[in-house]
Amino acid sequence: MTRYDSLVDSVGHTPLVGLPSLSPSPEVRLWAKLEDQNPTGSIKDRAALAMIEKAETEGRLTPGATILEPTSGNTGISLAMVASMRGYRLVCVMPENTSEERRQLLRMWGAEIIASPAAGGSNEAVRVAKGLALEHPDWVMLYQYGNPANAEAHYRGTAPEIHADLPEITHFVGGLGTTGTLMGVGRYFREHQPDVRIVAAEPRYGELVYGLRNLDEGFVPELYDESLIDSRFSVGPRDAVRRVRELIAAEGVFAGISTGAILHAALAQANKCVKAGERADICFVVCDGGWKYLSTGAYEGTLDEAEDRLDGQLWA
Amino acid sequence: MAIEVRIPTILRTYTGGERAVEAKGDTVAELIDDLESRHDGIQERLLENGEARRFVNIYVNDEDIRFTGGLQTALSDGDTVVILPAVAGGAR
Numbered sequence: 001m002t003r004y005d006s007l008v009d010s011v012g013h014t015p016l017v018g019l020p021s022l023s024p025s026p027e028v029r030l031w032a033k034l035e036d037q038n039p040t041g042s043i044k045d046r047a048a049l050a051m052i053e054k055a056e057t058e059g060r061l062t063p064g065a066t067i068l069e070p071t072s073g074n075t076g077i078s079l080a081m082v083a084s085m086r087g088y089r090l091v092c093v094m095p096e097n098t099s100e101e102r103r104q105l106l107r108m109w110g111a112e113i114i115a116s117p118a119a120g121g122s123n124e125a126v127r128v129a130k131g132l133a134l135e136h137p138d139w140v141m142l143y144q145y146g147n148p149a150n151a152e153a154h155y156r157g158t159a160p161e162i163h164a165d166l167p168e169i170t171h172f173v174g175g176l177g178t179t180g181t182l183m184g185v186g187r188y189f190r191e192h193q194p195d196v197r198i199v200a201a202e203p204r205y206g207e208l209v210y211g212l213r214n215l216d217e218g219f220v221p222e223l224y225d226e227s228l229i230d231s232r233f234s235v236g237p238r239d240a241v242r243r244v245r246e247l248i249a250a251e252g253v254f255a256g257i258s259t260g261a262i263l264h265a266a267l268a269q270a271n272k273c274v275k276a277g278e279r280a281d282i283c284f285v286v287c288d289g290g291w292k293y294l295s296t297g298a299y300e301g302t303l304d305e306a307e308d309r310l311d312g313q314l315w316a
Numbered sequence: 317m318a319i320e321v322r323i324p325t326i327l328r329t330y331t332g333g334e335r336a337v338e339a340k341g342d343t344v345a346e347l348i349d350d351l352e353s354r355h356d357g358i359q360e361r362l363l364e365n366g367e368a369r370r371f372v373n374i375y376v377n378d379e380d381i382r383f384t385g386g387l388q389t390a391l392s393d394g395d396t397v398v399i400l401p402a403v404a405g406g407a408r
Contacts, residue, residue: 044408071408072408073408075407075408103387120403121403121404122403122404123403124406125404125406126404145404145408146406177408178408200344202323202380202399204398207325208325209322209403210325210326210400210401210403211326212326212401213326214326215326215361215369215371215372216371217371218370218371218372218401218402218403219371219402219403219404220370220371220402221404224396225406226382229383230383231379231383231384232379232380232382232383233378233379233380234373234375234376234379234380234400280404
């Protein structure tokens with residue numbers, strides 16, 4: 001069934017595609033879950049819709065309400081689309097060093113943008129948003145980093161879809177940001193097929209992003225539960241860019257840079273399985289397409305040039 | 317046995333501003349003891365109750381040690397250790 005009553009109703013139900021060229025052997029196979037095929041082009045449509053619907057059910061969101069969210073990208077775009085369809089105003093707090101494409105997309109769907117300082121990255125955006133929430137008690141902050149509906153969207157949607165399409169799955173590899181995808185998918189497989197290993201790929205940025213004034217200002221999303229993950233890889237921009245280019249060259253999949261980081265972890269896992277002589281079906285997430293990142297310069301020139309251009313940018 | 321340890325900006329006051337230092341040890345715990353012997357005070361910033369502090373992440377060859385045996389994670393020559401504060405990161 002591919003007919004839906006409206007765009008919002010079509011969130012999820014994304015394809016799972018095999019990667020015959022990047023898979024190391026017939027026994028160790030890679031599969032890509034194409035979340036870029038959601039309505040606004042990213043996996044965040046799932047979380048945004050789930051958080052808004054939960055707030056509506058709980059009576060926190062009423063017609064004409066204002067939604068506030070710290071977001072420098074896809075979540076904001078997803079929230080903006082759903083909010084505009086349902087008549088809510090959306091205010092996004094985002095670091096000033098995020099790409100112009102994202103700002104234009106947010107404005108296009110009617111969102112308002114409040115800038116937070118580049119230094120400190122999303123930490124600063126979260127802090128600014130929490131301050132605004134105190135000043136405007138009538139605004140509704142959905143707060144993707146701590147909202148259980150974020151993980152729930154993947155527990156109810158992403159994970160069962162993967163399980164139905166790939167019952168022989170051995171590993172799931174996702175990006176670690178709000179941790180919503182990994183927490184939801186992790187909990188689903190812990191309950192339904194506990195031998196599936198859950199692998200996290202965490203983007204490693206330039207130093208600017210880690211420029212805290214003291215360590216106590218660090219941030220771990222409230223959703224994060226270490227017991228739902230089995231390994232966690234830190235992936236820098238060079239490896240992410242290299243893999244995102246391999247993905248388009250070998251398989252024709254045009255993905256955003258964070259997907260390159262996830263693929264890097266998936267390939268590391270695949271190589272471990274090959275060395276151990278184990279069968280593996282490794283599913284990883286294509287979070288979004290590359291369109292929003294063309295201006296970052298990640299897709300042209302040498303890897304050195306791309307790495308230099310991404311330094312200091314929030315590329316995932 | 318020399319292992320490169322990358323130090324985040326916030327802890328470089330302990331390393332005289334160096335972004336990376338060399339240290340020795342068969343495990344991450346031994347490595348941090350060795351760091352402490354030359355960079356007085358750094359251990360207390362990294363560890364609490366015998367574990368990495370909540371907002372401190374330690375990676376051996378890009379893998380988070382919390383999932384590879386914690387401070388008992390084995391090290392060998394040529395490994396790279398990265399220390400980073402936990403942050404909200406990027407585009408969410």
